[in-house]
Amino acid sequence: DADVTQTPRNRITKTGKRIMLECSQTKGHDRMYWYRQDPGLGLRLIYYSFDVKDINKGEISDGYSVSRQAQAKFSLSLESAIPNQTALYFCATSDPAYLDTGELFFGEGSRLTVL
Amino acid sequence: AQKITQTQPGMFVQEKEAVTLDCTYDTSDPSYGLFWYKQPSSGEMIFLIYQGSYDQQNATEGRYSLNFQKARKSANLVISASQLGDSAMYFCAMREGDGRALTFGSGTRLQVQP
Numbered sequence: 001d002a003d004v005t006q007t008p009r010n011r012i013t014k015t016g017k018r019i020m021l022e023c024s025q026t027k028g029h030d031r032m033y034w035y036r037q038d039p040g041l042g043l044r045l046i047y048y049s050f051d052v053k054d055i056n057k058g059e060i061s062d063g064y065s066v067s068r069q070a071q072a073k074f075s076l077s078l079e080s081a082i083p084n085q086t087a088l089y090f091c092a093t094s095d096p097a098y099l100d101t102g103e104l105f106f107g108e109g110s111r112l113t114v115l
Numbered sequence: 116a117q118k119i120t121q122t123q124p125g126m127f128v129q130e131k132e133a134v135t136l137d138c139t140y141d142t143s144d145p146s147y148g149l150f151w152y153k154q155p156s157s158g159e160m161i162f163l164i165y166q167g168s169y170d171q172q173n174a175t176e177g178r179y180s181l182n183f184q185k186a187r188k189s190a191n192l193v194i195s196a197s198q199l200g201d202s203a204m205y206f207c208a209m210r211e212g213d214g215r216a217l218t219f220g221s222g223t224r225l226q227v228q229p
Contacts, residue, residue, distance in 0.1 A: 035219075040124070040222075042119075042219040042221040043208075096213055097210055101148055
């Protein structure tokens with residue numbers, strides 16, 4: 001099984017629907033992240049969490065919310081999906097850089113299409 | 116200002132040749148880390164190599180090496196003896212201090228030709 005698991009892997013939905021992307025990890029990392037990938041723009045940070053009680057906005061948090069249900073689980077919600085939220089979404093985890101390099105360990109990605 | 120800049124949207128290389136993918140970065144933090152990730156067409160993100168700002172030697176991992184020029188703020192990835200399986204998107208990324216998260220460049224699509 002993958003160390004970082006995202007569900008669903010693919011989802012097609014309609015404008016205005018609420019969508020939740022879930023992420024769970026078995027790496028034991030405190031730090032978890034949600035990124036969005038669009039062609040030509042690389043990966044952009046949506047939200048990140050350094051522990052269960054810590055949630056922080058990234059550079060593109062508008063239109064998204066998150067929930068850190070446990071150390072191992074971090075969910076991303078789109079309350080009312082719109083077509084320009086069509087993208088590939090990645091969950092990632094890491095140790096703090098003072099313990100290691102801060103390398104991100106990624107899930108396999110969730111491809112979301114909003115019609 | 117862009118923190119990570121990858122100026123080559125696409126690159127071609129012949130099989131068995133070496134190729135350099137460019138990455139420049141911008142930070143005022145003396146402590147930072149630079150990463151390269153590979154994304155094949157299947158979509159997963161694969162960690163390739165890491166260079167810390169205080170590392171004296173350029174990082175190497177098998178056929179991958181990182182040409183770290185601190186004064187020029189560049190961290191180019193060199194792939195030696197390219198293979199068809201190296202065809203993928205390559206992303207450069209930076210961590211500042213114990214930073215909040217990695218910042219990624221826009222990526223370079225490498226195509227290896229037989």
